[in-house]
Amino acid sequence: MSIRFELVSKRYAQGRDALTDISFEIGYGEMVYVTGHSGAGKSTLLKLLALIERPSDGSIEVFSKQLSGIRRRGLPAYRRRLGLVFQDHRLLLDRNAFDNVALPMRLDGVAEAEISPRVAQALEQVGLGGRESALPRELSTGEQQRLGIARAMVGVPDLLLADEPTGNLDPKLAAEIMLLMISLKEQGTTVIIASHDLPLIQRMRKRTLVLDGGRLIDDFRPEDWYAGGA
Amino acid sequence: MPEALEHTRPLGDKRRAWLRAHGDGLYAGLRRLLRDPFGQLLTLGVIAVALVLPALGFLALDQIDRAAVAWRPSGDLTVFLAAGEPVERAIELADALQGRPEVAQTEVKSADDALAELREMSDFAEALGALDANPMPALVIVRLTAAGVARLDDFKTELAARNEVDWVQVDRRWLERLEALLDLARRAILLGAAILAAAVLLVVGNTIRLEISLKREEILILKLLGASDGYVRRPFLYIGAWYGIVGGLLALLLVHAGLLAVQPAVDRLALSYEAGIVLQGLGVRGTALLVGYGALLGWLGAWLASARHLRDAEPR
Numbered sequence: 001m002s003i004r005f006e007l008v009s010k011r012y013a014q015g016r017d018a019l020t021d022i023s024f025e026i027g028y029g030e031m032v033y034v035t036g037h038s039g040a041g042k043s044t045l046l047k048l049l050a051l052i053e054r055p056s057d058g059s060i061e062v063f064s065k066q067l068s069g070i071r072r073r074g075l076p077a078y079r080r081r082l083g084l085v086f087q088d089h090r091l092l093l094d095r096n097a098f099d100n101v102a103l104p105m106r107l108d109g110v111a112e113a114e115i116s117p118r119v120a121q122a123l124e125q126v127g128l129g130g131r132e133s134a135l136p137r138e139l140s141t142g143e144q145q146r147l148g149i150a151r152a153m154v155g156v157p158d159l160l161l162a163d164e165p166t167g168n169l170d171p172k173l174a175a176e177i178m179l180l181m182i183s184l185k186e187q188g189t190t191v192i193i194a195s196h197d198l199p200l201i202q203r204m205r206k207r208t209l210v211l212d213g214g215r216l217i218d219d220f221r222p223e224d225w226y227a228g229g230a
Numbered sequence: 231m232p233e234a235l236e237h238t239r240p241l242g243d244k245r246r247a248w249l250r251a252h253g254d255g256l257y258a259g260l261r262r263l264l265r266d267p268f269g270q271l272l273t274l275g276v277i278a279v280a281l282v283l284p285a286l287g288f289l290a291l292d293q294i295d296r297a298a299v300a301w302r303p304s305g306d307l308t309v310f311l312a313a314g315e316p317v318e319r320a321i322e323l324a325d326a327l328q329g330r331p332e333v334a335q336t337e338v339k340s341a342d343d344a345l346a347e348l349r350e351m352s353d354f355a356e357a358l359g360a361l362d363a364n365p366m367p368a369l370v371i372v373r374l375t376a377a378g379v380a381r382l383d384d385f386k387t388e389l390a391a392r393n394e395v396d397w398v399q400v401d402r403r404w405l406e407r408l409e410a411l412l413d414l415a416r417r418a419i420l421l422g423a424a425i426l427a428a429a430v431l432l433v434v435g436n437t438i439r440l441e442i443s444l445k446r447e448e449i450l451i452l453k454l455l456g457a458s459d460g461y462v463r464r465p466f467l468y469i470g471a472w473y474g475i476v477g478g479l480l481a482l483l484l485v486h487a488g489l490l491a492v493q494p495a496v497d498r499l500a501l502s503y504e505a506g507i508v509l510q511g512l513g514v515r516g517t518a519l520l521v522g523y524g525a526l527l528g529w530l531g532a533w534l535a536s537a538r539h540l541r542d543a544e545p546r
Contacts, residue, residue, distance in 0.1 A: 050454070052545050080456030090451045107456050109247040151455075 001061070002028040002159070002190040003049070008058035010044050010214075018044040019214045021058070026207075031182060031191040033201045036211035042194035043087075045211070046161045049192065050084060051075055063158065080108050083152035083189070085162035089144045091136040097123060097147055098132040104155045122154040123147075125180055127173070141168045149177055153184055160184060162193045166200060178204055251464060259468030262441070263476065270473070273437050277477025280430045281524050282484040284423035285512065289485065291415055293496075293509060295408075306379065307372040309389055312396040313365075317341070319394045320368035327370070332378030332385050337371040344369055367396060427527055430477075434470050434531030441466060442539045450545045463536045470532020471525045478524025482517060 003026040010019040019041045026032050034042045047053040048060060051067060060067045063081075070078050083104070084090075091100050101119045123129055126146035128139075136144055145168045152160055160181065166174035178200065185191045195201060201208055210218035263270060311320055317340040324336040339347070344366040349359075372378075378385055382400065390398045442449065452462050489509045496509055512520060 052454070076453075076456045076458040076461075078456075079454065082456070084454055090454065092448055092451060094448075103452075104455050106247060106251070107452075107458075107461065109244040111246060112250065 001025045002030065002063060003192075004059075004061040006059045006061075008048065008055045008060055010041075010048060010053060011056040017214050019048075019055075019211075022211075022214075022216050023058075024209060024216060024219060026190060026192070029185055029188050029190060031185040031206050032193070033204070033206055033208040034192060034194045034211060035196055035198065035201055035208055037196065039213075040211040041214040042196075042211055043163055044214075046163050046192065046194055049159070049161055050082060051078060076107075080104070080155075081158040083155065083157035083160040083184075085149050085152045085160070085165045087164045087167060089136070089148040091144060091147060091151075093136050096133045096135055097128060097139070100136070100147055101151045101154050104151060104157075108155060110155075118154055119150075122150040125153075126150045126177070142170070142173065145169060146173075146177070149180070153180065156184065156187055157189055160189050160191045162191070162195075164195055164197075165193060166195065166197060171200070174200055175203070251461060255464040255468040258465045259470075259472045262465075262469050263472045270437075273433055273473055274477050274480055276433045277430050277473060277524060277528065278480035278484060280426035280527075281478055281481035281520060282488070283426060284419050285481060285485050285516075285520055286488055287415070287419035287422070289489070289510070289512065289516075291412055291419070294415075295412060306374040306382070306401055307386060307389070308399045308401065309370040309372060310396045310399070311367045311369060311394050313367050315368060315394050317368045320370050323392070323394065324370045327372060330378075332374055332381065333372055334375045334378070335373040337373075339369050339371065341366045341368050430474075430527045431531040431534060434473055434528050435535035437473065438466050438470055438532045438535040439539050441469060442536065442543070446543055449540065449543045453543070454545045459540060462540055463533070466536045466540075467529055467532045470528040470530075470535075472528065473532075474524035474526065474528025475521055477528065478521035481524065482512065482520055485520075486511060 003024075005022050005024050008019060008022045009017065011017050022041075022045070034045055036042055044053065048055055048067075049062065051070060054068070067078075092103070095103075098119055101122055102115050105115045105118065120129070120132070123132060126149055128134075128143060128146055128150065131139070131143070136147065139147060145165070149162070149165055152162065162181070165181075166177055169177060174197070181191050181193065182204075205222055207222060208218075208220040209216055210220070267274075309323065311323070317338065320338045320340070324338045327333045327336050341364050345364050348366060374382065374385070386398050386400055389395055449462055489511060493509055
């Protein structure tokens, strides 16, 4: 299995239960949506996978490795295997589009000769071809979102975690981004997308974990979609 | 599947990426300093002052060390000839020594002169008067050059081996006093330098702490993307090193300005001792040491601050 959650709970210091007894498994190269209302625990689930947070109870296994075994020193190497898309983009404001997208590969020690064409291709794929030298502040919110997606995808990560990746995009562009993520999945990347955009999720017809109040209340499989579920 | 996707980049790529990261850090640090050089004047000024004081102190010691050789009040070596050797042998010896690079000046005293001097200087005047014959030999008092002082022991052994010489006495008193004084001054300067170095560490550390707080968002993003602590810390270390380098260069200017300012006073003093003294600057080695020391202090201050404050910057 690519990812295994076993009775995972997350309780914040204020006493709020963000997740309670969550268990599921995701296979290698699978694409999974996580949906639910605001506060359902979608972002917390992604934060646990990115090791931004640690579970209060239960265990999480990613690529056959217990995340509890990864200490502070091991975090960078683990995170370099991930692609992260954030709701608030998290771009480096004093670096241009090219350098923002190139960053994960530079951190990974990829040769510059290899970086250049891959960054150009990633920017082209998200519709930002020719904007290499633009600073984030010169881009619209939607463009910034696409820049963040290009950065997450450029290194072909083992696991892509996207938190509301299409929140600022029009439906046509959102669908194109989803197709890009599918192409990434086809290259072997496990893709997990947290989204409350139900129409989009329904159109994509992929496995969907439904959270409510921190509990996993449903796990729709593609076959359920085709059987007319949800 | 992904286990097999463990990233194993070729070593050459990693080395190039590492070098590039260092090059970027070096450039980014300089750019940061140049972006607001006047805003950094306080930090740079503190570093410069902290470097210039010990540098001037050590320069002064060096000057005193050299000047003392020329200005010392008495001879360095007294060469006693063997009993019965006539004063002419002492004069021949003095003439022979006069051409040597180790020797600045010689003075010959006959046996009678030596005895008279001994009578004046000691409480044994009566006892000496009771002697039938003069027990004192002729002697040569030798003042050494700096080169002679440097090879004092060898020179003494060489003189003592001569047939006409009975023994050679080294007047170490002034040397020992001078050495003790210089050693005391050296320790005081080192202590002052250590205190000032601590001040530099604190000032640079505080500047880097502010830099880190300004760059907090960027640091969090880098950590989320898998940047190692070393990668995140690197630009701050280079900023610290640049502070030290520029502070060192400022200190260099101040040292030379200081030397120019005191040269007229030194000239007047030297005139009264009938000795020409030109103050020596730091030279190439001293300059490299001063700037390198500044860079090291800046780097260390940045390292201490970044180790403390980057640990607290974790994405949430």
